[in-house]
Amino acid sequence: MADNVDRLWPPYTALAGVPAPLIAESTMGARIRLADGRELIDGVSSWWTACHGYNHPAILSAVTDQLNRMPHIMFGGFSHDPAIELADRLCAILPGAPSRVFLSDSGSVAVEIAMKMAVQYWRNSGNTDRTKFVSFKGGYHGDTMATMSISDPGDGMHKLFADYLPNQIVVPLPHDAEKPTAFSDALDQHKDHIAGVIIEPLLQAVGGMKIHDNETLRDVASKCAEQDIPLIIDEIATGFGRTGTLFACEQAGIAPDIICVGKALTGGVMSLAATAANARIVEGFNSDDPDHALMHGPTYMANPLACAAANASLALFKTEPRLEQVAGIEKHFQGALASCRGLPGVMDLRIKGAMAAVQLKNLHENDWLKRRFIEEGVWLRPFGDVVYAMPPFVIGKNDLTHLTSTMNKIVAEWSDRFGV
Numbered sequence: 001m002a003d004n005v006d007r008l009w010p011p012y013t014a015l016a017g018v019p020a021p022l023i024a025e026s027t028m029g030a031r032i033r034l035a036d037g038r039e040l041i042d043g044v045s046s047w048w049t050a051c052h053g054y055n056h057p058a059i060l061s062a063v064t065d066q067l068n069r070m071p072h073i074m075f076g077g078f079s080h081d082p083a084i085e086l087a088d089r090l091c092a093i094l095p096g097a098p099s100r101v102f103l104s105d106s107g108s109v110a111v112e113i114a115m116k117m118a119v120q121y122w123r124n125s126g127n128t129d130r131t132k133f134v135s136f137k138g139g140y141h142g143d144t145m146a147t148m149s150i151s152d153p154g155d156g157m158h159k160l161f162a163d164y165l166p167n168q169i170v171v172p173l174p175h176d177a178e179k180p181t182a183f184s185d186a187l188d189q190h191k192d193h194i195a196g197v198i199i200e201p202l203l204q205a206v207g208g209m210k211i212h213d214n215e216t217l218r219d220v221a222s223k224c225a226e227q228d229i230p231l232i233i234d235e236i237a238t239g240f241g242r243t244g245t246l247f248a249c250e251q252a253g254i255a256p257d258i259i260c261v262g263k264a265l266t267g268g269v270m271s272l273a274a275t276a277a278n279a280r281i282v283e284g285f286n287s288d289d290p291d292h293a294l295m296h297g298p299t300y301m302a303n304p305l306a307c308a309a310a311n312a313s314l315a316l317f318k319t320e321p322r323l324e325q326v327a328g329i330e331k332h333f334q335g336a337l338a339s340c341r342g343l344p345g346v347m348d349l350r351i352k353g354a355m356a357a358v359q360l361k362n363l364h365e366n367d368w369l370k371r372r373f374i375e376e377g378v379w380l381r382p383f384g385d386v387v388y389a390m391p392p393f394v395i396g397k398n399d400l401t402h403l404t405s406t407m408n409k410i411v412a413e414w415s416d417r418f419g420v
């Protein structure tokens with residue numbers, strides 16, 4: 001049995017003075033079984049990936065079949081059916097009618113690739129001035145160096161690195177109460193240096209589960225169109241049903257030039273992400289000059305197991321009623337969590353599709369909260385100032401009711417003890 005957990009470096013966690021991680025042993029549906037025999041209802045779908053629940057037989061058998069045939073082959077010089085099928089599937093469903101898909105291993109890398117595509121798109125046409133990105137306060141696009149630079153480095157989780165990162169143009173969203181014109185002013189002022197604009201549509205997830213409206217997205221898209229600046233939509237958190245539609249930007253009816261997906265792409269089974277570009281961007285690379293080639297190629301690019309998982313996951317959106325399940329979860333959240341609103345120390349309740357966030361007045365006692373949820377058989381990871389839930393879409397009615405009644409109960413306890 002594994003017992004020296006201290007050899008591992010945990011994510012986003014101090015190395016001393018924190019509770020040891022739980023040892024997970026197996027998963028099934030919306031539940032995680034621990035090595036000590038306890039079972040938890042997963043309220044966060046393993047960082048928002050396990051949209052069909054864990055161990056869905058259709059995905060497991062697709063991966064197993066592929067495993068027996070060919071677990072991996074390098075993608076330089078080779079292609080294969082699982083990747084070809086996946087690119088077809090993605091081009092058919094992604095907003096903006098993309099014409100090519102670049103596959104990579106994680107969301108951060110998918111965004112890095114989007115940034116390289118945008119910069120090189122301009123370079124290939126002879127324009128070397130456009131190297132800056134416009135992104136938004138409260139946004140998050142990854143943990144790697146370039147993606148940290150567009151993830152609100154002034155105030156976000158990476159502020160420690162602010163002086164190390166390339167300088168970008170990070171502005172409040174349009175309609176921001178204090179600076180409603182900051183975005184359009186920035187575009188007017190810097191337009192000759194901007195390679196692209198990047199936004200998380202409708203939901204700024206890691207930045208605190210903040211919701212904005214369709215009008216905001218449309219304003220961003222129309223201003224980009226007006227200035228001819230490529231629009232990059234980061235659907236890594238919102239993609240595949242989470243906000244109520246297959247992709248969030250469908251709700252605003254906007255079309256990105258480049259779109260990034262990841263997280264739930266394989267239904268939480270394998271690490272895979274994609275960066276898809278429309279004809280305008282692809283045309284900028286349509287050249288036999290080797291200097292015009294996109295210089296990126298992850299070693300495990302388009303891993304066949306991951307592609308097989310993604311194909312099976314995408315098929316499930318057609319054969320099982322995922323979006324109806326999301327609508328049901330949203331309705332349940334609206335009724336069941338309403339009573340949180342009035343509690344002392346609770347600032348806001350935000351619900352969008354299968355996401356509910358209770359915003360607290362400065363979330364202290366986070367370890368106390370996490371421990372209480374585990375004691376009640378629920379896996380939730382409060383962060384920043386929110387206690388949020390993003391359950392698997394297949395979660396059963398009893399588990400969902402236990403999840404929300406536990407949120408009500410623990411937030412009320414927190415509010416009694418620490419709220420005012």
Ligand SMILES: *Cc1c(COP(=O)(O)O)cnc(C)c1O
Binds near residue numbers: 142205206234262
């Ligand atoms: C999680 C996330 C990323 C980064 O994805 P990783 O797979 O963790 O690298 C990027 N953008 C958004 C919107 C995310 O939620």
